Amino acid sequence: MSTFKDLGLFPEILKNLEQAGYQTPTPIQSQAIPQLLQKKDLLGIAQTGTGKTAAFSLPILHHFASEPLKVGPGKARALILAPTRELVTQIAQNLEAYSVNLGFKMAVIYGGVNQNPQIRSMLRGADLLVATPGRLMDLMNQGQVNLSQVEVFVLDEADRMLDMGFINDIRKIERTLPKKRQTMLFSATMPKSIASLAASLLNNPVRVEVNPESTTVDRINQQLVRVDKKEKPNLLRSILEESGAARVLVFSRTKYGADRVARDLQKHQISSAAIHGNKTQAAREKSLNHFKEGRIQVLVATDIAARGIDVDSVSHVINYDLPQDPESYVHRIGRTARAGREGIAISFCDQTEHDQLEAIEKLIKKKLPLHAVYSSPVPDEMIKKANLVTPAFRPARHERPAPQTAKKPAAEPAVVHPSEMRPGRRLKKTTATTLAHRGTRHH
Ligand code: AMP
Numbered sequence: 001m002s003t004f005k006d007l008g009l010f011p012e013i014l015k016n017l018e019q020a021g022y023q024t025p026t027p028i029q030s031q032a033i034p035q036l037l038q039k040k041d042l043l044g045i046a047q048t049g050t051g052k053t054a055a056f057s058l059p060i061l062h063h064f065a066s067e068p069l070k071v072g073p074g075k076a077r078a079l080i081l082a083p084t085r086e087l088v089t090q091i092a093q094n095l096e097a098y099s100v101n102l103g104f105k106m107a108v109i110y111g112g113v114n115q116n117p118q119i120r121s122m123l124r125g126a127d128l129l130v131a132t133p134g135r136l137m138d139l140m141n142q143g144q145v146n147l148s149q150v151e152v153f154v155l156d157e158a159d160r161m162l163d164m165g166f167i168n169d170i171r172k173i174e175r176t177l178p179k180k181r182q183t184m185l186f187s188a189t190m191p192k193s194i195a196s197l198a199a200s201l202l203n204n205p206v207r208v209e210v211n212p213e214s215t216t217v218d219r220i221n222q223q224l225v226r227v228d229k230k231e232k233p234n235l236l237r238s239i240l241e242e243s244g245a246a247r248v249l250v251f252s253r254t255k256y257g258a259d260r261v262a263r264d265l266q267k268h269q270i271s272s273a274a275i276h277g278n279k280t281q282a283a284r285e286k287s288l289n290h291f292k293e294g295r296i297q298v299l300v301a302t303d304i305a306a307r308g309i310d311v312d313s314v315s316h317v318i319n320y321d322l323p324q325d326p327e328s329y330v331h332r333i334g335r336t337a338r339a340g341r342e343g344i345a346i347s348f349c350d351q352t353e354h355d356q357l358e359a360i361e362k363l364i365k366k367k368l369p370l371h372a373v374y375s376s377p378v379p380d381e382m383i384k385k386a387n388l389v390t391p392a393f394r395p396a397r398h399e400r401p402a403p404q405t406a407k408k409p410a411a412e413p414a415v416v417h418p419s420e421m422r423p424g425r426r427l428k429k430t431t432a433t434t435l436a437h438r439g440t441r442h443h
Contacts, residue, residue, distance in 0.1 A: 007033050009058055010065040016100045017058075018281055021304070023288060026051030028210045033059055036184070041205040043198050044186040048157075049331070050210050053094045056080075056154050056184050061099050063152070064127055071105065071125035074146045079177070080130045080154040081170065083161045085110040091156065092130045104128055109145075111135040119144045133161065133169035140176065147176045155201070158187040158194050167197070174201060220317075220333050220343045224357070224368035229350040232320060233264050235374045239346065240270055240298060245315045247291065250300045251332050253321035258300045261320055265298055272298035275305045303328045306335065319347040322356035326363040346371075 004017050004025055025033065028050045032042055036059035046052045060078050071077055082088045092108045107126035109118045111134050118135070122145055129145075139145045153174070155161065161170060183202050187194050198205070227235050240248060252258040255276040262274035273287035273296050284305065291299040303323060314336045323329050329347075336343025347368060349357045361367055 002030075004058075007058075008037065009033075010062045010102075012065060012100075012102055013058060013061055013098060016098050017054075019100070020097050021277070021281075022054070023285060026055075026210075028052050028208060029055045029058070031208045031210070032056070032206075035206040035208070036182070037062060039063075039182050041182060041202040042184040043202060043205040043207045044184065045188070045190055045207070045209040046186060047188040052156075052186050053091055054098065056156075056186065057091070057095050057098055060128070060152050060154075061095070061102065061104070064104060065099075065102050071127055071149065073123050073125055074144060075149040076107070076122075076126045076129035076145070076147065077149060078128050078152040078154070079147060079150045079173075080128070080156060081133055081136070081161070081173070082130065082156040083132065083164050083166065085112060085132060087157060088130050088132055092128075095128055095130070099128075106130070109135050109139060111138075115139065133166045133173060136173060137169050140173070147173070148178060150177050150181055152182045153177055153184070153201075155183075155185045158185050158197060159189045159191065162193055162197070167193075170197075220336060220345050222333065222368050223344065223346045223371040225346060225348055225372050225374055226370065227348050227350055227374040229352065231374055232348055232350065233261070235348065236261070236318065236320060237265065237268055237270065239316075239318065240265070243316065245344075246294060246297065247314050248298045248316045248318060249306070249314050249332075249335050250298055250318045250320050251306065251323070252300055252302060253323065255302055257321065258302055258305075262298070262300045265300075270298060271296040272300060274300045276302040277304055279305075303332070306332065315343065317343065317345045319345070322347060322349060322353045322360065324356065326356070326359040329360045330364065 002024065004014055004022065007025065007030070009017075028044065028046050032044060032052075032055040036042055036056065042056075044052060044055065046055075064077060069077065080091055082091055088108060088110050092106060095104075095106060104127040105121075105124050106128040107118065107121040107124075107130070109122075109129065109131035111132060115135070115138070119139065119142075122129075122139070136145065140147070155170065161167070183205075185194075185198050185201060185205075187198075225235065236250065250261060250272075252261055252274075255274075255278050258274040258276050262272045265272040273290065275284045275287050279287075287296070287299060290296045300320075303325075317333050317336045319329070319332060323332065333343070333345035336345060347357075347360075357368070
């Protein structure tokens with residue numbers, strides 16, 4: 001299953017997904033949606049960021065759109081429980097985006113705010129009710145909510161619910177639901193307590209598990225190159241030309257930057273395309289397909305546009321610019337090393353990006369190994385001595401401390417003079433190749 005259309009979703013929903021910029025289902029979506037469309041129960045082991053909200057929402061909307069039913073006052077057709085107000089709001093926003101023009105009534109219930117608007121919205125009846133357990137129990141006890149018509153029950157972030165002490169509420173709520181219903185339980189972890197909750201709530205469930213990105217990240221060979229800002233285009237080309245990498249995803253911070261990088265590569269006969277929010281849906285799909293088919297070597301993307309890109313054989317992710325938000329680093333490099341493969345992620349860091357680098361290293365709890373410095377000017381003497389086998393380690397020129405002695409360092413780093421990037425000079429080749437292949441040697 002490679003597209004939402006293949007999944008057989010209701011046409012209006014497909015339109016809404018397109019509008020939201022979703023192109024391809026994420027792994028949990030392509031695994032869970034077909035099962036849920038058959039009204040099976042589901043045990044989903046997945047974290048936020050995997051696309052689990054759409055995975056459970058889309059089949060619900062599909063069923064309700066296919067079989068519209070009138071809901072009475074105080075009643076609901078789908079009940080989605082989540083531990084926090086933030087999560088409830090987020091789920092409701094997603095449901096809204098996916099169900100534009102479908103005419104569903106939605107109610108959102110959580111504590112800490114006046115309950116009257118929530119009661120009023122329940123008076124209309126709700127196709128979709130998204131709630132935290134505590135306030136929902138209150139309103140049920142007041143006779144404002146009646147769950148006897150619920151057809152689908154979703155328990156999201158079950159492990160957090162248990163941590164927050166919601167277990168009794170959940171059990172009480174569940175006892176008021178019809179026995180005949182579809183139930184889905186999502187949890188990032190599966191301790192015994194969740195397993196037993198799942199066993200009591202779910203009926204012969206399908207189990208879908210997606211790896212949290214952090215375990216994927218461990219398989220990725222991550223490399224850092226210190227580079228002068230103005231040398232980034234040369235460095236990128238040199239890596240691409242020499243590595244022979246077939247599918248390279250390059251991340252740029254801005255749409256404008258993505259276009260510029262793609263244009264520069266094209267000018268140098270490297271097949272590439274940019275995808276970002278200013279491109280039409282059709283243009284984005286075309287580029288993505290060409291990339292998947294191997295007709296273009298390089299896809300240059302912004303973070304937003306790259307969401308949901310699920311191409312199995314991306315060999316290299318290159319962070320042309322470091323992301324503002326360190327979480328994006330993890331998402332970006334997670335585009336490689338899919339399906340058990342190894343992947344290489346090379347990050348460029350220029351003189352203005354130290355803070356971003358620090359934030360990333362703090363988040364992933366390790367230092368990115370520095371593999372080269374690509375800086376100008378570098379004395380010829382240094383180039384001659386550059387030891388390209390030893391992992392390079394040398395701060396870029398501008399941040400080097402003033403030399404204290406005349407002594408030479410024991411191992412010379414791989415420092416590349418930009419003038420060496422001209423055709424015919426071997427140093428360029430060696431360095432780029434070293435960079436690009438170092439990660440694949442330890443098979
Ligand atoms: P979730 O794991 O449900 O919190 O989703 C994480 C983020 O990914 C949300 O911002 C969703 O809007 C987005 N998202 C979910 N599925 C897709 C998809 N197939 N394509 C693009 N973005 C998606």
